Amino acid sequence: xxxxxxxxxxxxxxxxxxxxxxxxxxxxxxxxxxxxxxxxxxxxxxxxxxxxxxxxxxxxxxxxxxxxxxxxxxxxxxxxxxxxxxxxxxxxxxxxxxxxxxxxxxxxxxxxxxxxxxxxxxxxxxxxxxxxxxxxxxxxxxxxxxxxxxxxxxxxxxxxxxxxxxxxxxxxxxxxxxxxxxxxxxxxxxxxxxxxx
Numbered sequence: 001x002x003x004x005x006x007x008x009x010x011x012x013x014x015x016x017x018x019x020x021x022x023x024x025x026x027x028x029x030x031x032x033x034x035x036x037x038x039x040x041x042x043x044x045x046x047x048x049x050x051x052x053x054x055x056x057x058x059x060x061x062x063x064x065x066x067x068x069x070x071x072x073x074x075x076x077x078x079x080x081x082x083x084x085x086x087x088x089x090x091x092x093x094x095x096x097x098x099x100x101x102x103x104x105x106x107x108x109x110x111x112x113x114x115x116x117x118x119x120x121x122x123x124x125x126x127x128x129x130x131x132x133x134x135x136x137x138x139x140x141x142x143x144x145x146x147x148x149x150x151x152x153x154x155x156x157x158x159x160x161x162x163x164x165x166x167x168x169x170x171x172x173x174x175x176x177x178x179x180x181x182x183x184x185x186x187x188x189x190x191x192x193x194x195x196x197x
Contacts, residue, residue: 058105100127107176123177130181
């Protein structure tokens with residue numbers, strides 16, 4: 001027996017995922033425009049490590065960038081990886097992103113150099129990469145395993161970004177974002193479907 005709703009359900013999920021990610025990326029560009037127009041006043045919402053007052057900046061820092069080149073470099077991978085992750089359902093996607101943002105931000109707050117200011121969506125990008133990389137194995141879904149392999153082939157080189165090779169780039173945000181994404185795959189894994197006759 002064929003469920004005639006399957007195709008439309010897949011199409012609706014794809015439309016929701018596309019709308020969500022297009023809106024998210026558009027928001028990043030709008031915020032950078034506001035930041036530029038205000039003389040970079042929004043950069044104060046970046047994370048300065050080990051200052052208790054800066055814990056409130058963990059969430060906003062993931063939506064702000066240090067310039068047009070910075071937001072441009074994060075936009076395409078965020079759009080692509082976010083779209084693929086959001087196809088699994090909006091509720092699960094939001095839970096995964098919240099986990100990644102908190103993991104990346106707290107990791108930055110704990111381990112970044114003193115007096116540094118960290119902001120940007122790259123921690124989320126690394127987290128989504130990690131999530132999609134292992135999701136198929138955790139959920140035991142062959143299609144998602146294949147998706148993870150393809151994503152590794154396309155974006156696997158970003159893993160160099162978790163190494164402290166450039167003092168101007170927050171490898172801490174990348175590393176803890178990646179850890180958060182892998183952890184989210186386990187925390188929000190799908191319950192295996194029961195086999196019915």
